[in-house]
Amino acid sequence: MADGEVEIAPFSPSHAHAGTRRGTGFGAGLMREFLREAGGCAVIDGGLATELEAHGADLKDPLWSAKYLCTSPDLIKKVHLDYLEAGANILITASYQATIQGFESRGFSREESEALLRRSVELACEARGIFQGRRLRGSDRCSKDGISSKQHPVLIAASIGSYGAYLADGSEYSGNYGLEVTLETLKDFHRRRLQVLSEAGADIIAFETIPSKIEAQAYIELLQECNIKIPVWFSFTSNDGINIVSGDSLMDCASIADSCDNVVAIGFNCTSPRYIHSLILSIRKLTEKLILIYPNSGESYDPDKKEWVASNGVSGEDFVSYVSKWHEAGASLIGGCCRTTPNTIRAIAKALRKDFHPSKPDEELHNDIERNILKDSFLIDSA
Numbered sequence: 001m002a003d004g005e006v007e008i009a010p011f012s013p014s015h016a017h018a019g020t021r022r023g024t025g026f027g028a029g030l031m032r033e034f035l036r037e038a039g040g041c042a043v044i045d046g047g048l049a050t051e052l053e054a055h056g057a058d059l060k061d062p063l064w065s066a067k068y069l070c071t072s073p074d075l076i077k078k079v080h081l082d083y084l085e086a087g088a089n090i091l092i093t094a095s096y097q098a099t100i101q102g103f104e105s106r107g108f109s110r111e112e113s114e115a116l117l118r119r120s121v122e123l124a125c126e127a128r129g130i131f132q133g134r135r136l137r138g139s140d141r142c143s144k145d146g147i148s149s150k151q152h153p154v155l156i157a158a159s160i161g162s163y164g165a166y167l168a169d170g171s172e173y174s175g176n177y178g179l180e181v182t183l184e185t186l187k188d189f190h191r192r193r194l195q196v197l198s199e200a201g202a203d204i205i206a207f208e209t210i211p212s213k214i215e216a217q218a219y220i221e222l223l224q225e226c227n228i229k230i231p232v233w234f235s236f237t238s239n240d241g242i243n244i245v246s247g248d249s250l251m252d253c254a255s256i257a258d259s260c261d262n263v264v265a266i267g268f269n270c271t272s273p274r275y276i277h278s279l280i281l282s283i284r285k286l287t288e289k290l291i292l293i294y295p296n297s298g299e300s301y302d303p304d305k306k307e308w309v310a311s312n313g314v315s316g317e318d319f320v321s322y323v324s325k326w327h328e329a330g331a332s333l334i335g336g337c338c339r340t341t342p343n344t345i346r347a348i349a350k351a352l353r354k355d356f357h358p359s360k361p362d363e364e365l366h367n368d369i370e371r372n373i374l375k376d377s378f379l380i381d382s383a
């Protein structure tokens with residue numbers, strides 16, 4: 001155990017197995033209690049890869065952020081901790097592009113590859129332990145914000161990126177894997193990683209950046225066939241605010257996710273902020289499960305150069321000014337994806353806190369939002 005870390009039980013309310021509407025599965029009680037403790041809406045962390053790069057990481061590699069599980073796990077833990085200190089309630093592990101197949105192609109054995117997957121969850125759990133320890137001792141900045149430890153519950157979400165993330169060719173933003181990739185190909189690809197991550201100690205599995213109906217179907221079948229016992233979320237990507245990036249209809253994709261008891265939340269990540277409001281309005285007609293959103297900054301990814309490029313039109317400039325609107329529209333898990341930073345998350349957390357205390361005009365909050373946001377090139381004041 002690292003210095004400064006304390007042993008803290010993970011978030012696990014006693015009635016986590018109770019089922020209600022808004023998710024009738026076994027994770028519904030856990031999520032309900034988690035959201036209640038978080039104040040009604042929880043903050044998801046921001047871009048992991050982005051923040052690793054801000055610390056000098058070179059991610060031009062087929063393993064992308066997962067490279068750092070092998071080379072510098074402490075940096076991953078530091079980034080997790082920075083997001084918690086910025087106000088995140090949910091840490092997404094560094095397993096997005098970590099796959100057994102990817103590690104094996106780099107010379108790791110099967111056992112070593114599976115251990116690296118488990119390590120991604122351990123790192124997030126260790127960061128949570130350090131953070132909770134600091135809060136208990138009242139030595140961090142957050143305690144000065146008046147949020148008690150009780151009001152800052154933390155969930156660990158084990159990331160599973162789509163097949164396109166493993167291909168490292170940007171195809172998670174199109175879902176175009178070629179005709180030879182069938183439902184069975186996808187199930188075979190995802191099966192073992194899902195099993196390993198579901199038993200690694202995470203609270204929830206995060207299926208991220210899902211580009212197509214077929215990949216959502218593969219996940220649903222695996223959840224049943226492998227008898228997965230922890231809750232999951234399904235997060236799709238869209239590049240038009242109407243359909244999923246492959247062109248598959250939102251209705252088809254949402255109904256696949258809605259049909260499964262493991263699924264406690266459905267939503268969107270790594271999608272431009274400009275599409276998020278209409279996507280929330282659409283999805284709330286299709287499910288009573290929780291809605292999650294964690295958009296990117298509005299830039300787009302160039303898979304050849306392996307870098308993000310600013311696109312024309314509205315970008316993430318308005319990100320934080322939208323947060324209250326997204327919350328009002330029905331999203332209750334809100335964070336950021338690629339190109340968002342701890343500053344983004346700090347601003348989201350403050351905007352949401354303002355929503356929860358509308359009758360308390362908060363000078364300090366207002367000033368903080370201005371100070372933090374104006375520093376950040378793609379954020380503007382929410383006031």
Ligand SMILES: [Zn+2]
Pocket residue numbers: 269270296337338
């Ligand atoms: Zn992203």
